[in-house]
């Protein structure tokens with residue numbers, strides 16, 4: 176059930192005798208916490224009244240391309256297609272299925288399906304001989320190849336009096352299969368991550384700063400991979416131009432280590448994470464007394480006194496729950512296993528991702544990375560040189576294994 180909660184579902188209803196069951200489909204989805212918007216084909220209105228589906232979904236039902244011919248208004252099929260996390264067509268007639276294959280746009284539903292950026296799931300419903308006709312079989316094969324998920328019809332007595340395969344799956348099974356499908360798409364749904372990423376800049380004066388060469392590319396790749404698998408991500412980034420556009424990522428941009436610390440603590444206090452990943456390259460020290468305004472070249476001091484920055488990761492790890500999986504990053508010069516093992520303890524981490532600047536193509540300013548996952552003296556997993564996206568995928572696989580072995584997300588996060 177949890178995987179449907181809050182999901183936005185565009186439900187397409189077509190002109191099958193099974194359309195009466197779409198009322199129960201709406202009820203099942205709404206009961207599971209989903210938001211449902213119904214789009215009917217004109218044919219579907221012969222079988223069930225829009226008023227029924229509008230009342231059960233709590234929203235106006237759309238079925239025509241134009242809203243009000245006299246006023247010249249139209250239904251925004253593009254907006255509907257973009258709104259959904261999924262378009263579910265239940266029941267799906269042979270006619271609408273063939274329209275999907277051909278890319279036709281002669282009903283509002285078909286135009287929504289052409290505009291949709293989200294995945295599509297269909298529950299075919301038709302007479303036995305229509306279902307087994309080569310045209311239907313080939314059309315369903317084509318849609319499967321395009322990534323459409325098909326909820327198989329059941330076998331039994333059909334409206335025509337024939338017995339065989341073609342009955343639309345029962346509404347409860349549609350809800351269960353959709354829920355399982357969402358879970359497969361997003362195995363980490365309901366979990367929350369806190370990531371720090373990128374460099375920090377420690378001001379000397381208004382224009383000069385002490386910084387480092389971190390691009391933020393690795394942290395961004397991790398955030399995107401976590402969000403793709405369904406997680407909500409609080410992403411605290413030092414100055415970096417690498418985009419992290421995803422509805423699951425809440426990004427806070429900061430400059431200095433002190434700002435990063437404050438933003439990370441605020442995120443943690445707002446919602447307890449299930450995983451913390453400290454991927455930021457935080458400056459170890461900062462100028463003790465940054466100068467206001469721009470100092471002229473002649474007036475620059477000969478020496479700048481420094482003070483240590485706080486250990487951000489150790490600080491937020493100490494505030495996190497004991498069930499939270501805590502990951503730190505370490506950049507070594509040469510083999511850094513000893514240093515990584517020390518960091519594991521001093522920062523109270525469960526795992527250190529170790530990369531070395533002496534490995535060709537690894538670390539800052541590269542699109543690739545070579546890492547070891549250091550869990551302890553008895554478990555160090557070494558990986559080949561890969562793109563930072565592939566490293567992110569390895570790391571998220573590990574996070575996923577860890578989280579799914581631990582408590583359920585709601586229990587950990589107190590939500």
Ligand SMILES: Cc1cc2nc3c(=O)[nH]c(=O)nc-3n(C[C@H](O)[C@H](O)[C@H](O)COP(=O)(O)O)c2cc1C
Nearest residue numbers: 189190191192216218219268269270271300301302
């Ligand atoms: C009583 C009746 C029941 C029908 N049931 C189905 C059905 O279960 N599946 C199907 O593919 N077509 C069925 N049809 C045919 C469709 O209504 C017809 O092909 C229509 O053009 C579908 O348009 P649509 O896909 O735009 O809704 C039925 C027609 C009638 C008159």
